Amino acid sequence: MKSANALMSSLGTTVFEVMSALAREHQSVNLGQGFPDDKGPEEVRAAAADYLLNGHNQYPPMMGIPELRQAVADHAKRFQNLEVDWQTEVLVTSGATEALGDCLFGLIEPGDEVVLIEPLYDSYLPMVRRAGGIPKMVRLEPPTWRLPREELAAAFSDRTKLILFNTPMNPCSKVFDRGELDFIAGLCLKHDAYAVCDEVYEHIIFDDRQHVSIMTLPDMRARTVRIGSAGKSFSLTGWKVGYITAAPELMKTIAKTHQFMTFTTPPNLQWGAAAGLRLADSYFSTLAADMQRKRDRLAVALADIGFAILPAHGTYFVTTDFRPLGFNGTDDDFCRHITVEAGVTAVPVSAFYDEPVRAPRHFARFCFCKHDETLDKAIDRLGRHFRP
Numbered sequence: 203m204k205s206a207n208a209l210m211s212s213l214g215t216t217v218f219e220v221m222s223a224l225a226r227e228h229q230s231v232n233l234g235q236g237f238p239d240d241k242g243p244e245e246v247r248a249a250a251a252d253y254l255l256n257g258h259n260q261y262p263p264m265m266g267i268p269e270l271r272q273a274v275a276d277h278a279k280r281f282q283n284l285e286v287d288w289q290t291e292v293l294v295t296s297g298a299t300e301a302l303g304d305c306l307f308g309l310i311e312p313g314d315e316v317v318l319i320e321p322l323y324d325s326y327l328p329m330v331r332r333a334g335g336i337p338k339m340v341r342l343e344p345p346t347w348r349l350p351r352e353e354l355a356a357a358f359s360d361r362t363k364l365i366l367f368n369t370p371m372n373p374c375s376k377v378f379d380r381g382e383l384d385f386i387a388g389l390c391l392k393h394d395a396y397a398v399c400d401e402v403y404e405h406i407i408f409d410d411r412q413h414v415s416i417m418t419l420p421d422m423r424a425r426t427v428r429i430g431s432a433g434k435s436f437s438l439t440g441w442k443v444g445y446i447t448a449a450p451e452l453m454k455t456i457a458k459t460h461q462f463m464t465f466t467t468p469p470n471l472q473w474g475a476a477a478g479l480r481l482a483d484s485y486f487s488t489l490a491a492d493m494q495r496k497r498d499r500l501a502v503a504l505a506d507i508g509f510a511i512l513p514a515h516g517t518y519f520v521t522t523d524f525r526p527l528g529f530n531g532t533d534d535d536f537c538r539h540i541t542v543e544a545g546v547t548a549v550p551v552s553a554f555y556d557e558p559v560r561a562p563r564h565f566a567r568f569c570f571c572k573h574d575e576t577l578d579k580a581i582d583r584l585g586r587h588f589r590p
Contacts, residue, residue: 209331216324217553221537225547231580233500234537234547236372236518238437238571243478243485246436250474262469264461266294266445270472273479274430274445280483281404282415284423290450293457294472296464297442298402298431299325304446305398305427306366308459310335314363317354321554321561323372323400335363339556344521344565345512347376351385358389364396365389370403370413370516373554373567377411377515387419396452397422402431402444405486407516408494417447424449427456432475435489437571443467443475493518493571500570503581507588518571521551525564527588532563540566544587546580 205211214220218235225232241247265271268288275288286292295301302325310316312334318326320341330337338357340350358365365386369378378386390397397416404413417426428447433439448456501511501520510523524536531539533550541547548566555561570577 207332209328213328217549218324221541221547221549224538224541228542228545230541230545230547231576231583232547233568233570233572233577233580234549236569236571237439238518239573239576240437240571242436242438243481245481246438246474246478249477250441250470253470253473257470257473259469262466262472264465265457266292266467267469267472267476270294270443270445270476270479273476274447277430277479278428278447281413281486282418284415284418284447286447287450291447291453293446293448293453293460294467295444295446295460296467297433298400298429298444300442300460300464301429301444301446302326302366302398302400303329304456304459304463305429306330306333306335307463308455309396309398309427309452310363313361315359315361317357317362317365317395319349319354319365319367319371320556321373321551323368324554326366327556330366336361337556338362341555342374342376344374344523344562347371347374347513349378349382349385354386355389358393358395360393362393362395364398366398366400368400368402370407372403372517373519373549373551374512374521375514375517375519377407377413380414383414383416383419387416387422390425391421396425396427398427398429400429402429402434403517404430405435405489406493406518407490408497409515411515413516424451427452432471432478435486436475436478437489438474438478441471441475443471445475496570496572496574496577499574500568500577500581503577504568504584507581507585512565518569519567520570521565521567522548523564524566533566534558534563536564537566540584540587545583546587 221234275286310333316335432443551565552558552561
């Protein structure tokens with residue numbers, strides 16, 4: 203028989219599924235995959251449930267229901283002071299991953315170069331390559347994860363179609379500051395490139411930092427695509443509701459790609475997401491404060507056990523260096539070891555690099571968006587394992 207697509211056939215199972223399956227097998231406390239224990243805001247879930255029973259459950263508009271698109275535009279104005287036309291500049295997708303696919307398949311021509319920043323979310327590279335793009339990798343180095351400006355500038359050329367990056371950044375919990383964003387924007391303008399910015403953790407940011415969208419920077423409005431996620435903002439990751447904001451000319455092509463990917467997203471979940479985006483500012487500040495408290499709870503305890511803790515300025519994750527514990531294997535070995543022997547699961551950070559064998563191999567990422575009792579159970583197990 204003829205072979206299937208060579209690229210997709212060559213891919214392994216995502217590290218999240220691999221580690222979560224191992225966690226289930228060994229009844230481990232799963233701090234690997236990034237999903238909260240919380241059910242999400244009751245008023246958001248109630249809005250979706252009411253719409254399911256009493257609303258219109260046939261195909262919604264391809265671009266998304268007006269109520270959610272209007273809410274996305276209003277939300278952008280409230281938090282980023284962006285003026286957005288909901289009718290021509292907002293698209294609803296079945297999760298942020300679909301949004302990424304729409305943008306990459308819609309904007310990349312085979313042979314276009316795409317700048318990517320490692321460590322990076324694991325869906326980026328397969329999508330870029332399947333779209334025919336040529337990845338140009340730039341690496342952030344621990345523990346500071348500072349943007350290497352010379353290397354980034356060297357990665358851009360007249361063949362660069364776009365840069366794809368994530369802020370706040372999974373997996374390394376970095377938040378790009380205004381100076382770094384200005385530098386990226388300058389390269390986009392110099393080389394006539396787009397910026398596709400994955401901003402799903404925009405409200406999960408710590409230590410009085412501020413999320414700045416590159417779309418707000420001078421001359422970047424027309425060349426930026428901004429991606430958001432109801433799953434992350436409202437602790438409802440299973441809903442898979444995302445949204446894209448982009449200038450009308452960019453949106454035309456992205457929307458045409460969307461119509462042949464999923465076409466629509468469940469209308470009741472869109473209605474619930476709209477209710478979420480209209481929550482008071484206090485909801486979003488409380489979300490960030492609660493996640494920061496959980497970060498500190500886990501990070502302090504892991505440091506007490508003997509891990510070295512890297513800064514975590516946003517997202518659900520804290521990165522640790524396990525070498526002080528005396529473990530001499532790779533990060534993959536370590537994460538499997540603690541899953542099987544200690545009953546706690548983390549994710550090896552090398553999985554977020556194009557070539558894991560050339561990546562740092564002594565970092566494990568733990569997820570802290572869990573109930574306190576879940577975190578305490580994991581801490582107790584790790585403590586008993588490494589300090590018998």
